[in-house]
Amino acid sequence: MSTRDLFTFRNSHFRIGVGITAAILIVTAITGFIVLPFAQPWVQFANVWDAICSAAGVPQRAANVTAPEQTKRLSEVVLTSYTLSRPSQEAIGRGATLAQRCAICHGPTGISRADSPNLAGQYAAVIYKELHDFRSGARTNAVMSPFAVNLTDQEIADLSNYYAYLPRLPAYHPTPQLPKPNIVIYGAPIRGIAPCGACHGSLDNKTGSPWLEGQSEAYMKAQLQAFASGERRNDISQQMRNIARAMTPQEIEQAAAYYASQPPDVVKAVD
Amino acid sequence: MLANRKLxxxxxxxxxxxxxxxxxxxxxxxxIRSPIGTWLSNPELYYRSLTAHGTVMGYVFPTLVAMGFGYAISESALEQRLVGVRWAWTGFWLIVAGSITAVIPIALGRASVLYTFYPPLIGNVFYYLGVVLVVVGSWxxxxxxxxxxxxxxKAHPGAPVPLAMFANVAGSYLWAWTAVGAALELLLQIIPVAAGLKATIDAGLARVFFSWTLHAIVYFWLMPTYIAYYTIVPRAIGxxxxxxxxxRISFILFLVVAMPIGMHHTFADPMVGAGFKFIHSAFTALVALPTLLTVFTICASVEIAARLRGGRGMFGWMKALPWDNPMMLALAFSFVMLGFGGAGGLINMSYQLDASxxxxxxxxxHFHLIFGGAIVIMYFAIAYDLWPHLTGRELIDIRLIRTQLWLWFIGMIITTFPWHWVGILGMPRRMAYFDFGDPAIAPQALSVAFSAIGGFILLASGIMFIVVLARGMRAPQTDAGPYRFAVAVHQATTVPVALNTHALWVALMIALTLTNYGYPILNLALGGGTSVPAVYVGAQ
Structure with a gap:
């Protein structure tokens, strides 16, 4: 018997091989796509085709279910690692002019004396996201919101590029550097908390996460508490709310004190 | 006949x-992550090491063993000089180049994405290009x-292909097709993002592609082990x-059903329909069949050896086996680990049990017990068996070889049994650090400590293995004779064309891949709107 005679139903191996394989496939398909979907008493299907589509994973829009009304606005900003990654000199210049109105709180060199965030050398994507969120109302603050509400997209991008461009300077009242607390370096795996340092510097940085070295201790503590209470809710997929809720008050204090005590020049170089 | 020994x-x-x-x-x-070690305070170093460990153990090491063993089988079973020796060296050097290309970004901390890639995590593009080179070399x-x-x-029309070569080629076809999944993931999805051409990636689709590779790759790793079971062990123990x-039927079954089952790795993923998960689960159950056939056939073959040596009685024949023969030891250890690992595998493939x-x-x-245990211990055995034929020198440290195999077996049991146990207790994987001071996991500290000790036993055994081989390069010269494979009780003189060729089974393998993967892949690829921003490792 030659190879040519292999793929023919006269060949018993072909018959048996293909037959058994097809039979198993058909039986498992019927079980998986028809029998098992209907075996779930808590799911209702209009007809067999509906059940098959459901089991096949066809994306379905539920017709009768309306999305729950959102009482609070959610952040609509989409960030990638390329967001504002190549600023032009003109954009930075325009940002510098616009930034004069920010200086009263954030400092003329981007270093705050008022427990507001230091913006000098912060990642552009971070400032970009926060300004958008202040403008849309996803994040609110009595002082900040009125400033942001009238900014155009262009102005937000220019401001972000300008502050990212500024050199990172030490805070006004640097404190002695503290050792890394557990929450920053290990997180708390049992409570599902990743290390702060995995996104915010000290270990690694992730897109959209600000570096925190030298920021105001009072500010960071207040933000963690706001995340924990749900007062602040512009974090992507509740990442920070989930973490802050699981943190103990002591861990919040340790993390804030640690980052406030770090000089900003330890932040890993961007680009 | 082993002409290309250097290769x-x-x-x-x-x-x-x-x-x-x-x-x-x-x-x-x-x-370092056990309670015995002091934590190094940098998870990135841990993941860097983990990526290197996985990439070498998953892609480079077993592929090279399968290739080297494959060339040896081709020359000695077919009794014909290897055709395409230059190409073989090209493949080898591609693997060397690929390994170096991949290892540099890993060592620099630019590719700590683990060997399973895990998009949307994206590492340095050279890491992925290195892996592609390794795969191309193996193709x-x-x-x-x-x-x-x-x-x-052509030279032997109609003659039955020697079993070792038949299985070897089946394994190579399985690898060729199963590597396509990861290749598609790398070339279409990950590399464009890593090279900066795109900033978003469909992580769900990438995971489906990877599952195409991820399960059948295990059977590719397994092939040299099964070839050794059938064609080396019976000869070595008489x-x-x-x-x-x-x-032949076992190897054919591996070819057909090892492929369309990978989605049991994505049971907890939302992007695949439950119906397809069920089909994959059912086909995974079928893959136990060739293993059960093999266990039966090999036990029967071993019994033949025992009875030839004068063994008597229902179970009494076991005493007559050559237990001081390293091949006998390796087989027994391999079967024990395969048994426990296989039982664990049945739990993994069950949709409901998997959830726990x-x-x-x-x-x-589980995968350390199966791969590191059952499979790798036979790689050792293959190397011990082939070495005198490759070097022309005798392996004289038989006692050391036996100790090495014992240590590997004991080490693997001590490592993996507590590992399974803490898993049942809910300890998550892929974690760099555990706070054993926390009352929630403090009781697991002892098990994890045992596991780490097992790791060092394995390391000791690994060092002994390399010492034996290195000493074998300097031992007195001897003529080991031609390399032979085991003979069957009824040696085949004619074999039906279906059991002598691979075409039908390769066709079934591809057809099942299309039925079991076609729709889920098309659904995700054409649906759109499921991509997420990439997360670049080591970049801000």
Whole structure:
């Protein structure tokens, strides 16, 4: 018997091989796509085709279910690692002019004396996201919101590029550097908390996460508490709310004190 | 007839060299996250090491063993010089180049994405290009195996292909097709993002592509082990293969059903429909069949050897087995570990049972027991068996070889049994750090400590293995004679064309891939709107 005679139903191996394989496939398909979907008493299907589509994973829009009304606005900003990654000199210049109105709180060199965030050398994507969120109302603050509400997209991008461009300077009242607390370096795996340092510097940085070295201790503590209470809710997929809720008050204090005590020049170089 | 000994030795030495490095990293990882070690306060270093360990153990080491062993089989089973020796060396050097290209970004901390890639995590593009080179190098081997068999067939029309070569080529075809999934993931999805051409990636689709590779790759790793079960062990212990046809059917079954089952790795993923998960689960159950056939056939073959040596009685024959023969020891250890590992695998493939152990340390324990245990111990045995024929020198340290195999077996049991246990207790996998001071996991500290000690036993055994082989290069010269494979009780003189060729089974393998993967892949690829921003490792 030659190879040519292999793929023919006269060949018993072909018959048996293909037959058994097809039979198993058909039986498992019927079980998986028809029998098992209907075996779930808590799911209702209009007809067999509906059940098959459901089991096949066809994306379905539920017709009768309306999305729950959102009482609070959610952040609509989409960030990638390329967001504002190549600023032009003109954009930075325009940002510098616009930034004069920010200086009263954030400092003329981007270093705050008022427990507001230091913006000098912060990642552009971070400032970009926060300004958008202040403008849309996803994040609110009595002082900040009125400033942001009238900014155009262009102005937000220019401001972000300008502050990212500024050199990172030490805070006004640097404190002695503290050792890394557990929450920053290990997180708390049992409570599902990743290390702060995995996104915010000290270990690694992730897109959209600000570096925190030298920021105001009072500010960071207040933000963690706001995340924990749900007062602040512009974090992507509740990442920070989930973490802050699981943190103990002591861990919040340790993390804030640690980052406030770090000089900003330890932040890993961007680009 | 082993003409190209240097080629085969180069593959084995590179394989076992990188294995030694990755084994050391593995032992260090076990230690550093156990309660015995002091945590190094930098998870990135841990994941860096983990990526190197996985990449070497998953892609480089078993591929090189399969290739080296494959060339040896082709020359000695077909009794024909290897056709395409230059190409074989090209494949080897591609693997060397690929490994170096991949390892540099890992060492620099630019590719700590683990060997399973895990998009949307994206590492340095050279890491992925290195992996692609390794795969391309191995595809040359696939082509050479097919070509060598073809040349032999022309010279021996209608003759039954020797079992070792039949299985070897089946394994190479399985690898060629299963590597396509990861290749598609790398070329269409990850590399464009890593090279900066795109900033978003469909992580769900990427995971489906990877599952195409991720399960059948295990059977590719397994192939040299099964070939050794059937064609080396019975000869080495003085027995015969119980059934040549049963062996062929086992390898054919692996070819057909190892492929369309990978989605049992994505049971907890939302992007695949439950119906497809069920089909994959059912086909995964079928893959137990060739293993059960093999266990039966090999036990029968071993019994033949025992009875030939004067063994008597229902179970009394076991005493007559040559237990001081390293091959006998390796087989017994391999079967024990295969038994426990296989039983654990049945739990993993069950949709409901999987939920209790998914993403726990159980899974890590499982694949170390199967791959590191049942499979790798036979790689050792293959190397011991082939070495005198490759070097022309005798392996004289039989006692050391036995100790090495014992230590590997004991070490693997001590490592993986507590590993399974803490997984059942819910300890998650892929974690760099555990706070054993926390009352929630303090009771697991002892098990994890045992596991780490097991890791060091394995390291000791690995060092002994390399010492034996290295000493074997300097031992007194001897003529080991031609390399032979085991003979069946009824040696095949004619074999039905379906059991002598691979075409039908390769066709079924591809057809099942299309039925079981076609719709889920098209659904995700054409649906759109499911991409997420990439997360670049080591970049802001």
């Amino acid at each position: 085969i030795l180069a593959h084995f030495w590179l394989a076992f060299g990188v294995f030694g490095i990755a084994l050391t990293l593995g032992a260090w990882q076990m230690f 040359i081997w696939v082509a050479l195996m097919a070509i060598n068999l073809r040349v032999w067939r 027995g015969r293969v119980y059934s040549d046809s049963m062996a 152990i998914h993403n726990t340390q159980w899974i890590t324990g």
